[in-house]
Amino acid sequence: xxxxxxxxxxxxxxxxxxxxxxxxxxxxxxxxxxxxxxxxxxxxxxxxxxxxxxxxxxxxxxxxxxxxxxxxxxxxxxxxxxxxxxxxxxxxxxxxxxxxxxxxxxxxxxxxxxxxxxxxxxxxxxxxxxxxxxxxxxxxxxxxxxxxxxxxxxxxxxxxxxxxxxxxxxxxxxxxxxxxxxxxxxxxxxxxxxxxxxxxxxxxxxxxxxxxxxxxxxxxxxxxxxxxxxxxxxxxxxxxxxxxxxxxxxxxxxxxxxxxxxxxxxxxxxxxxxxxxxxx
Amino acid sequence: xxxxxxxxxxxxxxxxxxxxxxxxxxxxxxxxxxxxxxxxxxxxxxxxxxxxxxxxxxxxxxxxxxxxxxxxxxxxxxxxxxxxxxxxxxxxxxxxxxxxxxxxxxxxxxxxxxxxxxxxxxxxxxxxxxxxxxxxxxxxxxxxxxxxxxxxxxxxxxxxxxxxxxxxxxxxxxxxxxxxxxxxxxxxxxxxxxxxxxxxxxxxxxxxxxxxxxxxxxxxxxxxxxxxxxxxxxxxxxxxxxxxxxxxxxxxxxxxxxxxxxxxxxxxxxxxxxxxxxxx
Numbered sequence: 001x002x003x004x005x006x007x008x009x010x011x012x013x014x015x016x017x018x019x020x021x022x023x024x025x026x027x028x029x030x031x032x033x034x035x036x037x038x039x040x041x042x043x044x045x046x047x048x049x050x051x052x053x054x055x056x057x058x059x060x061x062x063x064x065x066x067x068x069x070x071x072x073x074x075x076x077x078x079x080x081x082x083x084x085x086x087x088x089x090x091x092x093x094x095x096x097x098x099x100x101x102x103x104x105x106x107x108x109x110x111x112x113x114x115x116x117x118x119x120x121x122x123x124x125x126x127x128x129x130x131x132x133x134x135x136x137x138x139x140x141x142x143x144x145x146x147x148x149x150x151x152x153x154x155x156x157x158x159x160x161x162x163x164x165x166x167x168x169x170x171x172x173x174x175x176x177x178x179x180x181x182x183x184x185x186x187x188x189x190x191x192x193x194x195x196x197x198x199x200x201x202x203x204x205x206x207x208x209x210x211x212x213x214x215x216x217x218x219x220x221x222x223x224x225x226x227x228x229x230x231x232x233x234x235x236x237x238x239x240x241x242x243x244x245x246x247x248x249x250x251x252x253x254x255x256x257x258x259x260x261x262x263x264x265x266x267x268x269x270x271x272x273x274x275x276x277x278x279x280x
Numbered sequence: 281x282x283x284x285x286x287x288x289x290x291x292x293x294x295x296x297x298x299x300x301x302x303x304x305x306x307x308x309x310x311x312x313x314x315x316x317x318x319x320x321x322x323x324x325x326x327x328x329x330x331x332x333x334x335x336x337x338x339x340x341x342x343x344x345x346x347x348x349x350x351x352x353x354x355x356x357x358x359x360x361x362x363x364x365x366x367x368x369x370x371x372x373x374x375x376x377x378x379x380x381x382x383x384x385x386x387x388x389x390x391x392x393x394x395x396x397x398x399x400x401x402x403x404x405x406x407x408x409x410x411x412x413x414x415x416x417x418x419x420x421x422x423x424x425x426x427x428x429x430x431x432x433x434x435x436x437x438x439x440x441x442x443x444x445x446x447x448x449x450x451x452x453x454x455x456x457x458x459x460x461x462x463x464x465x466x467x468x469x470x471x472x473x474x475x476x477x478x479x480x481x482x483x484x485x486x487x488x489x490x491x492x493x494x495x496x497x498x499x500x501x502x503x504x505x506x507x508x509x510x511x512x513x514x515x516x517x518x519x520x521x522x523x524x525x526x527x528x529x530x531x532x533x534x535x536x537x538x539x540x541x542x543x544x545x546x547x548x549x550x551x552x553x554x555x556x557x558x559x560x
Contacts, residue, residue, distance in 0.1 A: 037325075038325060039319045044527075045318065049523045147431065148437070150431075157428070157446075161445055162443075162445040165440075165441055165442040166442045245324060
């Protein structure tokens with residue numbers, strides 16, 4: 001096993017839901033988690049800015065020796081995956097392709113719903129990818145941006161009546177459309193899975209982090225394992241954040257189920273194009 | 281009249297509610313509005329990061345020739361006002377002091393409520409400032425962070441039943457405490473004033489932007505005017521944003537009531553300490 005770490009990048013803390021699946025499926029790997037918490041959220045930013053920030057993040061993770069990079073943020077995956085791949089000598093896994101593949105395999109009636117941030121939805125990355133994967137079979141993809149789901153999840157309003165009202169409004173169209181599969185196209189949304197399932201009973205929910213983790217396993221040629229980690233201690237994860245807040249440790253433990261090391265604060269602007277020589 | 285512009289800085293679009301009052305009260309001035317839309321919101325960031333970003337913004341506005349700077353963001357005002365003043369040769373107006381003065385003047389029973397972001401509330405800037413201003417009279421200040429109000433306001437959920445439920449929860453304590461005055465300690469909150477007033481009938485709401493504009497007028501020694509602007513055309517405002525999104529023009533027109541010029545995208549990292557010589 002190559003002892004270099006797997007790099008996991010997210011705009012903030014949402015990617016911890018992806019890291020959780022990675023640690024479960026690949027428990028003996030080492031990880032670097034980079035959260036751009038100073039500039040979170042990406043979901044309402046322009047394409048230009050999202051590409052720039054993602055490239056900075058990828059460069060940072062390469063500089064730290066990542067052997068594989070998971071872009072654990074749907075918005076960055078939707079808008080900057082190809083740019084990230086173009087600059088990276090190591091494999092890049094985004095959220096969109098593994099989740100789209102899972103949705104195409106899961107659907108019976110060919111009607112797939114997708115929810116995510118405004119930027120992810122506007123990119124049409126999911127409908128385009130789903131269509132490409134399902135050919136020659138044609139899928140009907142319905143999508144809706146749910147921008148309030150991120151703050152509701154971060155504020156712990158997982159089962160609040162206000163969240164139920166907002167979820168009912170955001171999701172009503174999927175019920176009408178008769179989708180049988182819904183991609184949770186934002187890494188925060190698994191926190192609201194119970195709420196979403198309540199609004200759309202019988203609809204299969206696709207957690208993109210889980211399928212991205214399977215993709216990482218495939219690339220690294222491990223055998224899939226559902227057994228408990230053979231590692232004797234908690235997995236080794238180094239956390240880097242562009243802003244450190246007092247709530248991070250608490251949130252991380254809630255997401256991951258174990259205590260984590262103190263994050264280190266870093267500035268990504270320093271890892272710009274001109275520092276490419278660091279790892280080349 | 282000094283023809284240099286008034287600089288207005290906010291983490292995003294919320295400061296437009298302050299700019300609206302400035303334009304109404306000082307219609308013949310020219311303005312530069314800087315929104316750090318690439319890194320918005322500030323409300324959950326660390327003090328260190330908020331100070332750094334505010335200093336960059338002040339430096340940018342000084343570089344653009346501002347004769348007076350309004351920090352139209354409560355979070356930045358609460359955490360970085362003194363640092364901004366220390367580096368600026370021109371006057372700086374924050375949100376906290378004018379609003380605190382207005383609240384002390386408005387209250388009859390000496391019980392003042394304050395709402396704002398988590399960072400503003402944690403700083404205790406409002407209670408400390410209110411106490412300092414009201415001495416020797418003692419005020420009782422109740423405060424509560426309302427982090428979901430910003431996304432609800434930005435998503436246009438001003439009169440939504442979900443917003444009513446959340447407002448009821450956030451504001452219940454003020455009702456119990458018997459406050460007669462409530463400071464809307466975040467520039468987004470005036471958009472939710474109807475909702476907030478409905479939850480707290482009879483409570484006087486303090487819109488910090490209005491009192492900051494009066495303070496600007498006092499410093500610039502204009503006479504207060506409530507009459508319609510004598511300017512023949514819309515006021516001259518140059519907009520600079522660290523990220524340009526398609527929704528900005530629409531939001532700006534909604535806040536201001538008139539069409540605005542296209543914003544220019546700028547990067548604030550370039551206006552760091554070493555570029556002080558630009559204006560000194």
